[in-house]
Amino acid sequence: MHLCRRCVSVLLSRPLLSAALQPSTHTLHQRSHHILLQHSRVQPPVHSLTQRHSRETWTPCGRRNLTDHQAASPDVYNNKTDLAEREVEKHIVPFENLNVHQISNQESLSDIVVRPSPLQEISEEEAVQIQVPSALPPDSFTLKPYVDKSETLSKLVQLGVNLWELERRPNVGSMLVRLDFHADVAPKLLFLKDLGVEESKLGKLLTKNPFILTESLDNLEARVSYLKAKKFSQQSVAVMVSKAPYLLNFSVERLDNRLGFFQQQLGLSAEKTRNVVTRLPKLLCGSLEPIKENLKVCELEFGFRGNEIQHIVTAVPKVLVANKRKLTQIFDFVHNTMDVPHSLIAKFPQVLNAKFLRIKERHLFLEYLGRAQYQPSQPNYISLDRLVFLPDDMFCSDVALATLEDFERFQKTL
Amino acid sequence: MTTQAARLFRRMDGLFAVYKPQGVHWKLIRDTIESNLLKELNSCPPPAPQLAVKFQLLSSGENNGSKDLILSPSMLPSLADHPLVTGPQFHKVHVGVGHRLDAFSSGVLGVGKGNGVLEHLCGSHVTRDYTLEGEFGRATNDFSHTTRVIEKSTYDHVTQDKLERVLAMIQGANQKALIMYSQMDLRTQEAYELAVKGLLYPHGKSPPILTGLRCIHFNPPHFTLEVRCVNETQKYLRKLIHEVGLELRTSAVCSGVRRTRDGPFKAENALTRQHWTADCIIQAIAHFRKTTRKIRKSGMYRQTAGQLNSSAKVQEQIRSQIGQSDQISQEHVELTSPTSDRIVDGVTPGTG
Numbered sequence: 115m116h117l118c119r120r121c122v123s124v125l126l127s128r129p130l131l132s133a134a135l136q137p138s139t140h141t142l143h144q145r146s147h148h149i150l151l152q153h154s155r156v157q158p159p160v161h162s163l164t165q166r167h168s169r170e171t172w173t174p175c176g177r178r179n180l181t182d183h184q185a186a187s188p189d190v191y192n193n194k195t196d197l198a199e200r201e202v203e204k205h206i207v208p209f210e211n212l213n214v215h216q217i218s219n220q221e222s223l224s225d226i227v228v229r230p231s232p233l234q235e236i237s238e239e240e241a242v243q244i245q246v247p248s249a250l251p252p253d254s255f256t257l258k259p260y261v262d263k264s265e266t267l268s269k270l271v272q273l274g275v276n277l278w279e280l281e282r283r284p285n286v287g288s289m290l291v292r293l294d295f296h297a298d299v300a301p302k303l304l305f306l307k308d309l310g311v312e313e314s315k316l317g318k319l320l321t322k323n324p325f326i327l328t329e330s331l332d333n334l335e336a337r338v339s340y341l342k343a344k345k346f347s348q349q350s351v352a353v354m355v356s357k358a359p360y361l362l363n364f365s366v367e368r369l370d371n372r373l374g375f376f377q378q379q380l381g382l383s384a385e386k387t388r389n390v391v392t393r394l395p396k397l398l399c400g401s402l403e404p405i406k407e408n409l410k411v412c413e414l415e416f417g418f419r420g421n422e423i424q425h426i427v428t429a430v431p432k433v434l435v436a437n438k439r440k441l442t443q444i445f446d447f448v449h450n451t452m453d454v455p456h457s458l459i460a461k462f463p464q465v466l467n468a469k470f471l472r473i474k475e476r477h478l479f480l481e482y483l484g485r486a487q488y489q490p491s492q493p494n495y496i497s498l499d500r501l502v503f504l505p506d507d508m509f510c511s512d513v514a515l516a517t518l519e520d521f522e523r524f525q526k527t528l
Numbered sequence: 529m530t531t532q533a534a535r536l537f538r539r540m541d542g543l544f545a546v547y548k549p550q551g552v553h554w555k556l557i558r559d560t561i562e563s564n565l566l567k568e569l570n571s572c573p574p575p576a577p578q579l580a581v582k583f584q585l586l587s588s589g590e591n592n593g594s595k596d597l598i599l600s601p602s603m604l605p606s607l608a609d610h611p612l613v614t615g616p617q618f619h620k621v622h623v624g625v626g627h628r629l630d631a632f633s634s635g636v637l638g639v640g641k642g643n644g645v646l647e648h649l650c651g652s653h654v655t656r657d658y659t660l661e662g663e664f665g666r667a668t669n670d671f672s673h674t675t676r677v678i679e680k681s682t683y684d685h686v687t688q689d690k691l692e693r694v695l696a697m698i699q700g701a702n703q704k705a706l707i708m709y710s711q712m713d714l715r716t717q718e719a720y721e722l723a724v725k726g727l728l729y730p731h732g733k734s735p736p737i738l739t740g741l742r743c744i745h746f747n748p749p750h751f752t753l754e755v756r757c758v759n760e761t762q763k764y765l766r767k768l769i770h771e772v773g774l775e776l777r778t779s780a781v782c783s784g785v786r787r788t789r790d791g792p793f794k795a796e797n798a799l800t801r802q803h804w805t806a807d808c809i810i811q812a813i814a815h816f817r818k819t820t821r822k823i824r825k826s827g828m829y830r831q832t833a834g835q836l837n838s839s840a841k842v843q844e845q846i847r848s849q850i851g852q853s854d855q856i857s858q859e860h861v862e863l864t865s866p867t868s869d870r871i872v873d874g875v876t877p878g879t880g
Contacts, residue, residue, distance in 0.1 A: 258608040262580065268607050278615035471549055471801070506802060525800045526547050527786075528634060 257281045257291065266295040273303075274317025275324075286324055293327060302327050305334060310352030323359035333365075340366045344373065345384070350392045358395035372398045379409065381420065386428055394431040405434045408441070416445050422460035430463045444470050452477055454488050454498065462498035476501055476509065479524050483514060533572035533617050540565055540621065543640035543649070543820045544812035545793030547800050550634040550784075554625050561639060561804055562623045568806030570616040577609035626650055627790060632672055633762045635787025636798045640813065645824045652823070653729040654791030655739055657756050660782060662769040664749040667779035671766035683778045688746045694775040695741050695753070698768075702738040709734040729758070736760035738768075750783075792819045 251259055257277050261267045267290065271277060281287040293299055306316060306326075320326065326334075341351050355361055361369075376397065377387045391397055397405070412418050412433070418426070426433055433441065444466055448454050459465065465473065480486040480496065487494045496513055510518045530538075548557055583599045607613065624646045626638030635658070638649060664683035668675045709730035712719040722728055730737060740756035753772075755765065766782040773780025788795050799812055813820075 256613075258613055261607045261610070261613050262582075271607055271610050271612050275612065277613045471552070475549070522800050522802075525549075526795050526798065528550060 257287050260291050264291060266290065266293045266299055269295060269299070270320065273320065274314070276317070276321040279321055280324055289328065290324060299327055301331055302329075302334070305331060306355070309338060309355065310348055311356050312352075315356045319356055319359045323363065325363060326359065329363055334362050337362050337364070337366055337369065340369065344388075346388060346392070350388070354392055354395035354398075358399050360399050361395055364399065369398055372402065375402060379406075380424060380427055382424060382428065390428060390431045394435070396435060397431065400435065404438075408434050408436065408438060411438055411442065415442065416449075416456075418456060418460060422456065425460055426463040426466070430467050432467050433463065436467070440470065441466060444468070444473065447474060447477075448498075452486070452488060458488065458490075458498065465498045465502050468502040473502060475525055475528065476514075478528060479516075479521055480514060482524060483516060485514060531572070531575060533569055536569055536572060537618070537621075539810050540569075540806075540813065541641055541643065542813035542817055543626075543638055543642050543645060543793075543823075544809060544816050545790065545798040546637045546639050546804065547795065547798040548629050548634055548637045549801065551631060553631045554628050554637065557637065557804075558623055558625050558639065561809065562621050564804055565621045565623070565806055565809065566616070566618055569618040569621070572617070574611050574614075574617060575609075577605040577607075579603040580606040627656065629787060630762045632674075633785035633787065635785075636790045636793050636795050637787075638790045638793050640820075642820070645820055648823050648826075649791055652826075653731075653758055655756050655758050655789075656760065656787055656791065657754065657789035658760075658765055659744075659784075659786045659788055660753045660755060660765055660769055661784035661786075662751050662753065662772065662780045663783050664751070664773060664776075664778050664780050666781050667770065667773070668781050671763070671770045671782050673781045673783040679779055681778045683749055683776075686748060686776050686778060688743070690776055691743055691746060691751065691772070694772055695743060697775070698772070699738065699741045702741070705735070706730060706737050706739060709737065734759050736764045792816075792823075 248263065250263060254260075257267060257280075261271060261277070267277065270290070277290075280290065303316065306319070307313070311319065338351060341354075342348070346354070373387065373391065376382070376391065377384065380387070380390075382390070409423070412423050412426070413420075445459070447470065448459060448465060449456070477486060480501075485494060485496065487496055488498065489495060490497075500513055501509075504513065506521065507518055510516050510521050514521065546557060546561070548554060580603070581601050582604050583601050585599060621641060622643075623639060623641050626646055626649055629635060629637055638646070640646065642649075663673060664686060665681060666673070666677050667679045667681070668677050706728055707714060707723075709732075710728045711731050712722070712728065714720065714723065719728075726739075736757055736759050738755055738757045738760075740754070742754050743751060744754050745752035753769070755768070757765075762785050765785055769780050769782040793816070797812065797815065799808055803809075
């Protein structure tokens with residue numbers, strides 16, 4: 115009996131093996147023709163003897179997408195595509211060792227005559243040992259064909275990882291398909307669980323950062339122990355990792371560098387720096403240049419004093435990573451048009467985080483109604499946080515003392 | 529048997545109007561509306577996953593090599609149909625924008641998933657109403673009040689009378705252009721009747737033509753003009769303000785361009801920012817369904833009497849609801865009151 119052509123062992127093999135080999139598209143094409151011819155001639159033995167292999171093997175000629183960057187592995191195929199010269203090598207792998215699948219070569223026409231009849235009975239051991247290649251395409255655009263077969267992928271889907279988003283990123287799909295669940299994925303998942311990351315958040319974390327699965331466990335543990343040495347509590351580390359999934363991919367030196375920068379530049383105590391970083395762990399991940407620029411803008415352009423900047427940053431850390439242009443626009447409007455002094459803005463830094471259009475429309479509405487009073491000493495004082503944070507209906511009823519329809523009509527006159 | 533998502537998608541077919549705030553690029557609005565519609569569409573339940581036959585090994589011990597492996601087939605949902613693997617049902621909704629408004633201007637913007645109706649609307653000769661706010665005394669390099677000032681001048685000599693005269697002159701020039709571009713021989717009876725009713729339209733390509741122009745507010749240095757025009761761009765309108773200033777021997781900048789009507793879409797029915805959600809949009813599309821059908825059928829839009837009557841009723845309601853009488857709101861109501869597409873010659877007071 116003759117076996118089929120190439121079998122795809124991507125899922126069950128270890129990453130090093132990379133036994134799924136990619137001939138060129140041209141070869142694929144011809145091969146599929148040969149295979150179809152073979153099938154039409156020789157079908158029965160493979161399919162009748164073993165019930166489990168109920169599917170036809172098929173070989174599409176798709177473009178390579180997922181398996182572009184293979185590790186260099188010895189090419190077991192001989193790429194001769196001439197029909198008359200194909201060699202055969204019956205390669206029977208015991209069904210028990212599912213790990214290694216060898217790629218079989220083709221048969222030659224001469225062997226067909228010698229082949230036993232397909233209706234010949236064979237023993238049970240031989241039947242069990244027949245290995246039928248799985249009907250998986252060697253490459254595909256999506257992860258759909260592999261999800262049902264691969265243990266890694268099915269477990270990831272059950273965890274809640276958005277495979278559709280991940281397969282759109284270059285090379286991530288191939289990487290996921292090649293991972294071995296028990297060797298690579300499971301230890302990291304257990305590690306994250308031990309850290310305290312909730313199970314419901316795991317899916318989102320892995321969707322944002324699948325490369326946490328390829329990071330070595332020693333590195334991950336070293337980084338977590340570093341953070342604990344800096345007196346971050348276990349719970350805050352878990353919260354930081356779920357908010358900033360890429361955090362543990364950064365080296366200890368980089369984390370150290372960043373923490374040192376924040377403590378030094380902002381002039382905050384260690385406790386307050388820890389607090390700020392726990393609330394916005396993105397600070398440790400991104401580059402420091404935009405943060406330095408934002409700080410300079412606050413100091414020089416806006417004219418805030420040092421302690422005011424400290425207060426703003428501890429209250430609203432997002433100011434450090436906000437868009438410089440938008441921040442300037444908001445500050446310009448609040449300070450120059452609404453005539454709010456620096457001290458008041460420092461007291462209510464949430465206004466720097468709000469949407470500009472919202473502030474503008476609400477302020478113009480209040481001005482139109484004659485209620486735009488932002489000085490605490492005057493009567494009818496409206497605080498900036500109430501201006502910005504209340505939802506529309508509450509703003510209209512409590513602050514502006516008008517109806518929502520009036521506000522909408524006013525919006526249409528702006 | 530259509531799915532719920534497909535039925536919802538069908539209901540999103542049509543045009544509606546949106547009120548664009550100042551400072552926002554129109555593309556941002558289009559993207560926001562598209563993502564809101566997609567969010568609603570993808571929240572519909574996905575189709576049931578296909579069941580696949582899976583053979584599971586029922587063995588006493590390990591599943592390796594024992595000779596009495598019993599394979600039992602069972603139908604399990606295939607993971608390949610899981611929504612996390614297939615992705616969202618809808619990736620894109622082709623929302624288009626009608627006649628565009630640049631970032632500096634605000635106002636009514638016709639938007640929608642029209643399947644070609646938007647092109648009809650833009651290509652046809654619909655008129656649009658604008659409110660232009662100007663300020664005497666300065667001239668800038670791109671006619672708006674935020675850019676670099678090039679010159680300053682006095683404006684004490686400007687009176688409302690002089691302004692009206694200048695506006696009348698501009699309007700006369702535009703009338704001539706309108707007649708010329710309508711390519712109708714005015715010596716015929718039909719052309720005369722059309723001109724009397726105010727139904728002359730430019731045929732084919734034409735430069736921006738103002739079919740109506742008047743001053744609604746004069747408080748030097750600030751003044752406000754109401755304009756009705758065809759084929760315009762917002763930069764042209766700002767340039768118009770500048771030219772009005774030049775004609776009055778002073779200089780003027782434009783501090784606001786606001787579109788109050790875009791063809792059949794008026795400001796009352798335009799959706800403000802809070803209402804750019806899927807259900808409000810679907811309601812607005814249902815509201816404008818008749819208009820959309822008319823545009824699609826005719827290809828050339830003409831304002832009809834039936835629509836004007838309904839819009840007049842809405843204006844009455846608004847007038848009674850406005851508590852505080854303020855100049856701006858009064859003007860807002862007045863702007864939408866001209867109920868015919870007539871050239872606004874007769875309304876301008878004191879025309880010589």
